[in-house]
Amino acid sequence: MIALHDYDLSAEGYAVRLFLALLGLDYRLLPVEFYPAREHEGEEFRALSPMASLPVLVDGDLVLTEVAGILSYLAARHGGADWYPAGDAAQLGRIGDGLALSARLAATAGAVRLADGMMLPLDGAAARAEAKRLLRVIDERLWFGEAAGDDWLCPGPRPSIADIACFPHIVLAEEGDIPLIDYPAIRRWLDRVRRLPGFVVMPGVFGA
Amino acid sequence: MGFKMTETGGIDPDTWNRWHVVGCHDELPDDGARATRLLGRAITVERRGSGAEVRLTGGGALPVKVAYGYVWSSLGTPGPLFELPEHAEADRRNLNGCSFFVRTSPPRAIENFLDMAHFPFVHTGILGEEAHPDVKDYDVAISTDGREVVASNCHFYQPKAAAASTGGVDVTYRYRVPHPWCAILYKDSPAKPGRSDVIALFVQPCGEEEIVANLALFILDDDTPLPALRRFQQQIFVQDKPILENQMPRRLPLYPRADSPVRADKASIAYRRWLRQLGTSFGVLS
Amino acid sequence: MSYHPVASSRDLAGRHVFQACLLGQDIALWRADDGTVNAWENRCPHRGVRLSLGVNLGDRLMCRYHGWRYDSGSGACSHIPAHPEGPIPATLCARRFPVIEAGGLVFVALGDDTAALPTLPETAIPLRALPVGRPAEAIAAALAGAGLAAAGPLHFAETQGGATVHLLIQPASGTTCVIHGLADMSAEALPLQRHMSRLMESRRRAWEARP
Known part of the structure; x- marks a missing residue:
């Protein structure tokens, strides 16, 4: 199952959550506290996302750390011609x-x-x-x-x-x-x- | 006596001489002072061990008190801070649920905190749902010594009343407003039947239309991890933010017929009456 | 008080609430499913939340804060969810402003509704409106200075692409205005609309660059 490391109040994270919902895909949400704990800057999270950016999507071996990449991947993989005019x-x-x-x-x-x-x-x-x-x-x-x-x-x-x-x-x-x-x-x-x-x-x- | 509004830049004596929250003690930076604002003045807040130092920027030291996990200061000569005895109860977890800057006046934030009728529309699926919008009658009074507003016997159906909730419940609320810009909610504890979780809104009055809203938790929940508790409060508070920032005028109108209250707004009516009694002019329109 | 343009007819899409500002007055504009255009003070009478944050239900507008609903036309409050059994005070009503749709634009007056509309072309196609971060008077002076013919204090005309283009200035706040354009033509308008959008953007850059 797709895993999404994300912070509720992140606009970038919301773009991914919104697209996952529009595609009807299930996913596991792993909350990362951006504020006030700045968990995304911790060593554990940097191992996953060297830029210390949120959100991070993990699908099997694939790790994506930018919204553009995540949305492009989801559209191409799950969106069909409606979302990915190949x-x-x-x-x-x-x-x-x-x-x-x-x-x-x-x-x-x-x-x-x-x-x-x-x-x-x-x-x-x-x-x-x-x-x-x-x-x-x-x-x-x-x-x-x-x-x-x-x-x-x-x-x-x-x-x-x-x-x-x-x-x-x-x-x-x-x-x-x-x-x-x-x-x-x-x-x-x-x-x-x-x-x-x-x-x-x-x-x-x-x-x- | 002899309080002169000219010496306070037009700030009313009640506001001038109160303690006001200026930061969460645990969240102050480890090194150096944090710059913020109090009643329109630039100030710095610095942690000093278990205490703190507050100064006017480029000026003198201000009165300081650390209480309930927060730093409090004043531009005038403050009396005692209100009592919050639950803070000292050994089986409670005390934490800052969240602190957010909001473009509204201090009393607009308090009035929203006292309001149950918006739960189904603003906190849909958490503190309310549109199928259960009715607000049953409740009691509200200004205490006989005039020092606080109390609303009690408030009942509301909530699908997810707290971070630890497992389903919808009819919750009972009691509210205290012991300070014009601090309100305290006593709410049925899902973990300890018969006792109440305590959630307080401490508003830092940065300016008349700029605040930092601090949600303080004093709760009976040993199990929910801290990040999950904060996450729940952040979600709820940020749902209120667009409402607060779209209320016009931003200052709370205290003059007659400014708004159209109904029975559900009894707490708001009493709160506004109390502010008039106190002579509060900061953040309001008289 | 006179009528001022605040939107084009096309701006009032189905089930949408348009936000406008006229002479410092915030306005919520919405078209009901039956075509009625409502121009209301942009604050819920209950607790002052902007109605432009609300939901156009087709025949009523719902405030986001407490779900209070106000009827198209009368502005009367017809539903208070916190007290489903009522009663609703008869005086509880959104504050309405006179509104007229004419020549493809929507005009609002803040005072009485006896004021006259500006004289408009008979066949008019609205252009894209342009908000400008300068007061209406400054823009009127700039248009007059550029040699446009004045048809009124806030109404100018020029010839562009072979058509007469009317520019009507909406005084928004004390420091901003919106320029509504009408092209007197019946043919395919898109090329002129594009040309005018570019031209007005370019003018705006120049106006806003000046202190």
Whole structure:
């Protein structure tokens, strides 16, 4: 069975838990206390995840320590053509772009959310300014997507793992004092993600 | 006498002269001071063995007290801190459940802690469920000496009342509010029938719209590992965070007809009345 | 009080709650399944939680905090889960603002509802609205300075891609505004919408770069 080393309040971890739920996969959750114990920085956890990052997915001999890798693996292994368009090079490229975008969101909106709530050191103003720039770009993309009849970050009739990877950082952005009022297309997209069959919440996120 | 609001930067005398929590003693850094805020002032908090030192940043030392696992300080001349005798009971485990920064006023956090009606909607599947939303009548009073608000005979159905719970139960709650920004919950212990787990919310008033919420546990549970106890409290508290940060105005309105209370809000009504009696102006709208 | 644009009709998607800010007033906007558009003060009368955090149930809006439900149209509270037997005070009601849908935009007035709407083109296609981190007056001055024709204090027009484009400025907070665009055209709008989005983004960068 898949094992997930994770912290309940981790947005990256939530992306993986959400995707596992959408795929209907069972898994074993192994809680790691990020705050306040910083268990992820302990020697035991570093042996598993040298970057000391959460979450970590273990499936047999395979150990994955980044959200992009974990979601890509789960999509390719369990998602079928709906989640992994194997023959569509352009779409795979777009999904890769979307995963990289989620990493930028993690480093800005995600970081300022954690630093704020848990009182960790960070240049919050710089992180918020960069997050705002990203959100403006995403909002424009989603607005024109809607105009073309597309509901998701990448063109096409179905959500991709890019949506799943970006959703947690955006839906939780207000915890880091990044209001979403200026991104109406993003706010509609959040509703669409919430309505995906199998959607699950995490603390701080409401359902549909 | 002769308290002058001008000398306190407009802070009311009750707030100025109280002890306020400024950190969990065990979680202070091993080396150096932690920078934080108290009533809008920058302060530093440093551990000194079993004691602590609190200073205004770039200024003098402030009164300090270590009690119930936390460091308390004051900008004025504080009297005694409220009593929490359960802290000294030998069979309890005392720990900091979680500390989170929240953009809200201190009294909004307390009022939320006293509220049962939100359990089915905000703590769905844990402290409540939508099939059992009704709040039965309960008792609430300001003590005759005016020193605390007490709500008792509170009954609510909870699917998972505590980290150690194995199924849904009708729990009985009692609340004490012995300090404008500290509230204490007495809740049926799943492990020791007939006795209560004690869960306290100690709010650090960083500013009028900025707090650190500390959830303190004094519980009768020898078995659940510490990380699991903290995990349960963190999950619950972070579910409240978006609610608290989306309450407008952020300061608690004390003027008439600001909100629309119903029977379930009796504790809130008494709490607001008590704040008016105390003359609290910090974090409220009068 | 006059009507100001706060959203496009398309912004009010089914079962969605749109959040707007007009002259510092936070507003929850939502369309019921029967098409009714509701513009309410964005706070639950019970404990002040933003209703834009809530759930559009199709005919009622549910607050996230305690599950109180408010009827489309009247704004009346019709369900308090903590007291399923009631009674619900008759005065318990979401605070409503006058709202009109016209020309593909949604207009809200904070005061009485006798104010006139701006004169709008007969065949109008909404452009992507652009929030700007500058006050409405500063943006009006910048548009006037750029030579756009003023049709009102917060209403400008220019020709782009062969069509007349109307720009209507929504004063949001004291320091921010939102520019709503309407293109007077009936043909395929997407190329113009894209062109205007790029142009307005570029203008916004310039406006926000100035102190």
